[in-house]
Amino acid sequence: MTGHFFSSQFSELIAKLEQLRLVPICDPIVQLSVEGPALPLISWLSAQTLYPKIYWHGRDRDEDIAAIGSCKSFYFADQVDDNALANIYQQQRNKTNHQDIRYYGGLAFDRSVECWPEFGRAHFILPRIELRRNGNKVRILVNLNFENNDLEDEIQAALNAIATIQKPQPLSPLNKLSLISRSDLPNYSRWKELVEQVTQANFIQSTPKVVLSRHSQIDVDDNIDPWAVLACWQGRNPNSFQFGFQFSPERAFISCSPERLYLRRQQELFTEALAGTTVRGLNPDEDNILAQALLDDCKNSHENQLVRKHIVDALTPLSQYVGADEQPKIFKLNHIQHLHRSIRAQLNPGVSDFELLRALHPTPAVGGLPRHAALNFIRQREGYARGWYAGACGYLNHHESEFSVAIRSALIEPRRINLFAGAGIVAGSNPEEEWQELENKLATVLSILIDF
Structure with a gap:
């Protein structure tokens, strides 16, 4: 640990970890915590070298979270059954009496098709180290998973994670990037065809709404720090959810989404x-x-x-x-x-989070109505896999869970920004006006990134 801002707090956590060697461990999942002074969490997260990296800021509250590493994960690259996912999560909940454990992650928009590498159709993480800021205080949490893991090995893994911690650095300045190329899928002529298909009288009678979207692939002249982009985006849209998931150095998914899927507090x-x-x-x-x-x-x-x-x-x-x-x-x-x-x-x-996710997602605001018919049209005609765009991202907890619909989002790869936007097509929709709506929805993030 290189002269970290939280040196005394991490020393206290190290002492607590050493104490675990001396006492019986009752829960398979253990969480240790200490309090420290607040600092900019995105700057802290950007400086870290341990993956995954996760950031979450709810829309309506003064709390944000930065997390690194993983002591437990659920990852589904292939077909995922919601009932199986619900059972796995319920089993994990029953393995600890600690009420503050949170699993952060997301579900793809369409879990019946292949998704992005590392993100999968569903991916949830119990972080190794988590910082939660409320006002001018930060709680530093360390999570340990003793289920099927040797006690010494798990304590050492936590100590190793702490040893990687870097002190926060100022975020790299967001110099405007030069645009090398841009491609839209679907392009405008295909978009016009799709809108005209949806608005045909026979189609619209049985399927009154389809949310069509577009993937804009933008190649630029330099690499992009996703956390610097998210911090700038956050400043321009403070009344949105702001979150990011980076499971490896190769790609990060960030979003400033205005849309809540749901917030659950008990029932x-x-x-x-x-x-x-x-x-x-x-x-x-x-x-x-x-x-x-x-x-x-x-x-x-x-x-x-x-x-x-x-x-x-x-x-x-x-x-x-x-x-x-x-x-x-x-x-x-x-x-x-x-x-x-x-x-x-x-x-x-007894209603579970996964029953809620299955009932509410994809919402008609990102899929359409009726859901099955709209999703079939999107799957067959849109021309690309949405991945986590318009998916559900958030966290699961015993007493409180929160998810946002991941619109206004970007998948950032080396020298490439993948942007997504959608528009609800209903009776009376005009292809040109809906295309312009897509451009309006990308205006904020494009103004941050590109030198036009």
Whole structure:
């Protein structure tokens, strides 16, 4: 450990690890913690050399998390069965009485098709070292997994992880990159064909909404620090979820997503219908005019109402009560604004996170309606595998779990940025206007990265 900001805290953790050799271990999963002063967690994370690296910041609270390493993981490269995943997670929950254990990770948008290397169709991590900041305090956590692991080996693995810790460094400046090439899949002519297929009267009657998306592959003249990009993106969209997963040095997935999939606290669930988009105005008056036009627009209001109805219908069998806003409100981001309805449910006893994930994801805001027909169209026609774009990313915990829908996201590889954006296609959708909506959704991250 090279002169770290948390030297005294890590010395205390090392002492606690040494103590484990002297006492009986009751739980297969053990978590040690100490408190320290706050520091910028993305800067700390960027400086670390141990993978995976994980960052999570919820949309509505003053908490962020940086984590490195892994003492337990669930990774599914091939077909993943939701029931099996639920059983595996439940078994892990039962192996510890510690209420603060969190598994961070995500599910792919479409778990029936091949996904990106390292990310898989589902990948969840119990980190080796985790920093959780609340206000001006940081808790430093070390997790140990004694299930099927030798006690000495596991303690030594934790000590080795601590020894790799680097002191935080200022993030590398984000100099604008030169664009070498850009390719869009689907391209505009194919996009126009797809929109016209979805909006045909016969098709739209049985499948009233399909969310079509585009993969923009952008090759640039230098490598990109994903954590510097995320920090800058975070500054421009502070009222979004901000998260990143980097399982190896080769690729990182980062997102500044406005959309909550759900927040569960015990049996209380909070979710939302976020669909319908317009741009921001150049001044407050113009902004308000655009917002009101969005509220009055039949196509966007219909799209949002479809999403609301689907979520309420999906939650009703799992809940004692479901309530949703009757009228949408405006949710403002840096470059765009959305229609938004809040939805709350009181879950039935025993409903698991994986039942919720199966019921709610993919949402109609990223897939379409009815789900099966819309996903089949996307799978067969869109022309690329979305991977974790529009997937579900977040964390699982005994008492509280939170997931975001991974829109406004980027997969960063050496000298390449893969950007994704989607638009809900319903009756009345115009191909050119929907294509421009994709550009609007990429405007923030492109302005950070590229020298046009």
